[in-house]
Amino acid sequence: MDYKQRIQSVLNYIESHVQEDIPSESLVALAGFSKSHFLRVFEAYTGFTVMSYVRGRKLDLAAERLRNSNDKITEIAYDYGFESHDVFGRAFKRVYGITPENYRRGRFLLPTFHAVNLALQQQGAEALIKTKPHTMIVTKPAMKLIGIECRFEDGVSSPDLWKQYFYEWQQTFGNIAHLRVEPEKEIDYALTVDRDESGYTYFIGIEVTSVDHVPSGTIARLIPKTKYARFTAIGPVGESIGRTYDHIFKEWFPSSSFQTAPGPIMEHYDMRCATHLGIPPEKHEMDIYIPIEPVKTETKEIIELQPYRAAYYKAVGTKG
Template sequence: MDYEQRIQSVLNYIETHVQEDIPCESLVALAGFSKSHFLRVFEAYTGFTVMSYVRSRKLHLAAERLSYSNDKIADIAYDYGFESHDVFGRAFKRMYGLTPENYRKRRFLLPTFHAVNLAQQQKGAVAMIKTKPHTMIVTKPAMKLIGIECRFEDGVSSPDLWKQYFDEWQQTFGNIAHLRVEPEKEIDYALTVDRDESGYTYFIGIEVTSVDHVPPGTTARLIPKTKYARFTAIGPVGESIGRTYDYIFKEWFPYSSFQTAAGPIMEHYDMRCATHLGIPSDMQEMDIYIPIELVLTQTKEIIELQPYRAAYYKAAGRKGRKWQQVKKEAFDVMITWALSQGIDQSDLRIRAHNNGGATEEKFNYEVYMDVTGIDVSITEDSLISLMDHEGGLFIVTPALHRMLEPTGKAFCEWFEQQEKYKMTGAWFEEFLIHGGKVTLDTLIRIHYGVKRL
């Protein structure tokens, strides 16, 4: 089940249990994520914190009852889980700007918070990001920061923290400028911390060498040494940052072997996005650091691959020839042959394996396709040959083409902790090709041969 399906199953559960108490832990278990990862993924897909969404759906349905029934307001409040008329009234007014009594008098007003349907959202979605952010797994040492912060929760008005930060910079932070780490780079950090199902705390500040003297009105934050996935957003910051977060949680995480770990998400702003230095908006860059941990049980499956007949091609490489050229040759030959055989190009599954690396004198890139039960012809001058594969037991993990290397490394870390299996040395990558072309967004299923101990 992919991320979208998991979150949609949570949304469906909320709809069928909206008149009940819905603890966040139940939704976490249903989604199959850690709590910290679930909270961030849910917000990425819906635009709402979990409890804000649940509360808004309850208020929406309560508003419908107010408009189209004569039920007592206290009964409606109780039916949707509000502990008293007063609690319901305050929540209702925050959402609709009217008390339940006044809302009922204006029956022509319609509720405004409809259930989220992710499939319908995707139909109207545009391409999320033109330039994929550069991604790297890094470990940052412990950090000390001083800044200002504010709690953000849906339904509660919050100040413009960035405006406050810049307005107070000289008066508040000027006195500790000498403590700033790498002052010549003018680095500002924005942190999302203390996230729970209702909201989070947003912190803006600078990294310092000491927090012994914290100016009045500011807060010190100590960040331990942490492993992060770092994403460099490219383009106008106001536009690229949102698209990059979408990419992180909707494209990168679903095909990685990581999930968000407990800890702050950090946004790193420096001279690369300084408008006062004349940096063109389309060349601006900023970094997003997501704390990560290895997922030990998700996205892995064990399959028994039966012996099969395969179409086969081997592209020969040599030192000095670009690795990608050899790889492209292999796929071009196999895809062209599949087209000549009338094999459906909309969903090709081509398996690949390399022998040796591009730095060696000679290396090969082999591709093959399961043609068991398919009537194919091989001519004398064909570049394709037929061969039999034995099959075997494999552990399979998915990856995006662009994420192949870090996913493979993460799998090896995961496998080292397993006690039931041992690697046999057999492996291959299965490319799920749509439209007859391999791209960086092509989904790959990495197969590692194993045997049970």
């Protein structure tokens, strides 16, 4: 089964179980990937984190029922897996900007959250990459980084971390600039760390020779020696980076014998994408490092249990 089929099987499972609790572990098992790899692949194919997709489908169908039935709001909340009326109301308002009660009274037009069908997605998206990213398997030695970071959660507004980084660079990093590794290359690193079902932490900083002094407002991150697949994106960074990630997870990984390993995904920016040096955007280059390991998992079948058997196993355990 190829990547698209695996993710579509997960989407189909979500759709047929949308009124139930859907633990991410079940979806990982169905896809047959490691968890870290599954989270990345699912987002690459759908544009959503796993739990934001599940929540989006639940709220979309709940809104339809609010509009087309006289069922109690509490009953609708429970039917779509929300713990209470209040939890449902907060989730509904966070996404739609209106309470379920006001929506039912006013019949406002809400944005829809359709189920994703990968077979209907535009084919040939890989053609958008005029120059395929150069790929190399590399092992990088351990690294010491100092920088700033922010947690990005679905549905929660976050600051522009890059803008903050450049604006506050001198006052934040000025007194440790002499510790920078290869200062003449002006290398900046961006890490995606602690990715889970609902979001990730984004870190921006510099590689240093020592973390004995960590300036106020920054943190240190130590990266162990790691094996990576390195991809060199070519073109305007704002455009090429997204296309390169699509290439990585929709083309390169499916045809390789690797999967994403636990650990940060790292973006490497240096003088090759320095607009102030007169380098035209179409010739900009930056590197993406994906930690990799050999594929270890196999696709598993999710065993359906009748409600009374599920309750029994929950009460006494699988060995009861």
